[in-house]
Amino acid sequence: MNNLFVYIELEDGIIANVSFELLTKGRALADELGCKLEAVVIGSGLDGIENQLYPYGVDVVHIADDHRLAPYTTLPHTAIICKLFEAEKPQIALMGATPIGRDLGPRVSSALYSGLTADCTSLIIGEHEDKKEGKKYDQLLYQIRPAFGGNIIATIINPECRPQMATVREGVMKSEIRSKTYKGKVKKIDVPSMVSDTDFVVSIIERHIEQRKVNLSAAPVIVAGGYGVGSKDNFNLLFELAEVLGGEVAASRAAVDAGYIDHDRQVGQTGVTVRPKLYIACGISGQIQHRAGMEDSAQIIAINTDEHAPINAIADYVIHGDVMDVIPKMIKYYKANSK
Numbered sequence: 001m002n003n004l005f006v007y008i009e010l011e012d013g014i015i016a017n018v019s020f021e022l023l024t025k026g027r028a029l030a031d032e033l034g035c036k037l038e039a040v041v042i043g044s045g046l047d048g049i050e051n052q053l054y055p056y057g058v059d060v061v062h063i064a065d066d067h068r069l070a071p072y073t074t075l076p077h078t079a080i081i082c083k084l085f086e087a088e089k090p091q092i093a094l095m096g097a098t099p100i101g102r103d104l105g106p107r108v109s110s111a112l113y114s115g116l117t118a119d120c121t122s123l124i125i126g127e128h129e130d131k132k133e134g135k136k137y138d139q140l141l142y143q144i145r146p147a148f149g150g151n152i153i154a155t156i157i158n159p160e161c162r163p164q165m166a167t168v169r170e171g172v173m174k175s176e177i178r179s180k181t182y183k184g185k186v187k188k189i190d191v192p193s194m195v196s197d198t199d200f201v202v203s204i205i206e207r208h209i210e211q212r213k214v215n216l217s218a219a220p221v222i223v224a225g226g227y228g229v230g231s232k233d234n235f236n237l238l239f240e241l242a243e244v245l246g247g248e249v250a251a252s253r254a255a256v257d258a259g260y261i262d263h264d265r266q267v268g269q270t271g272v273t274v275r276p277k278l279y280i281a282c283g284i285s286g287q288i289q290h291r292a293g294m295e296d297s298a299q300i301i302a303i304n305t306d307e308h309a310p311i312n313a314i315a316d317y318v319i320h321g322d323v324m325d326v327i328p329k330m331i332k333y334y335k336a337n338s339k
Helices: 019-032 050-056 074-088 099-112 233-246 253-257 323-337
Strands: 003-008 039-045 060-065 092-096 117-121 121-131 137-147 150-156 162-169 183-187 221-225 248-251 278-282 299-302 317-320
Touching: 003 074, 019 039, 019 050, 019 092, 019 121, 019 137, 019 162, 039 050, 039 074, 050 060, 060 137, 074 099, 074 233, 092 099, 099 117, 099 162, 117 137, 221 233, 233 248, 233 323, 248 253, 248 323, 278 323, 299 323
Parallel strands: 003 039, 003 092, 039 060, 060 183, 092 162, 117 162, 221 248, 221 278, 278 299, 299 317
Antiparallel strands: 121 137, 137 150
């Protein structure tokens, strides 16, 4: 088995953020395994796209460039990935847990009999001993993800089949450039040899794309509310504070389940993962499922009536008090002191 592969997702020729995050994580895993990091790009008009990937430590970029390959359709992309993996035999393959990744990943893993762990929140290299079979395995990919509605954390391994495949949520991994001068090489994929006419039986006639209403991942400041906020109406104060700070409003799962706010604002293992410059947790107890989605924030302020709330353990500042008393004061003084 050979190298670590990352599928690069494109939308209108723009590389998805999750792909850069996977390249960063993939480079770290490849260094630990002592192998190369390879990227696969499938689409149209891809001249020079490798120059966007090299800085993340990519050693080889496989490019399939054909006007029929954009926008994404299932059959040709699946055919190309399957045949490429059969030829290159990667030991690990990573994709984003996006609508495209969730469509493509299972089809590739099923065709290659490799298995797939979806919606991972962490990836590490480890060992495993099968005492029943008397076998030891080294350098396995630990595919870690929430299960049973986020109530437990499952660690999944694939000792026998390759590649070890996983999809990873956007925002879970950090995106960092390895070196602006890093250089790899390009391998052009011969598209006609990889696909057949039947792979293009489905064609896209027209597309309507609605932009997401809330982009928590890009927000520099997040004001998050939990069940302790008390009601849907009380969340209006959080929106007011977020507006003063130029941020967004988020919530814990408990607040979403209570109907205080929409699910698209949920942070945590069953929501989105964020890394803002400032995260203000209001009335959030801070169970592990929520902390996993925000603990990498640059600075955390916790507002809670419980002195022993788990969120306090990771907070930079703790305000012990009622949210409905503290937030109006924060709004007042931020307005008075902000330029």
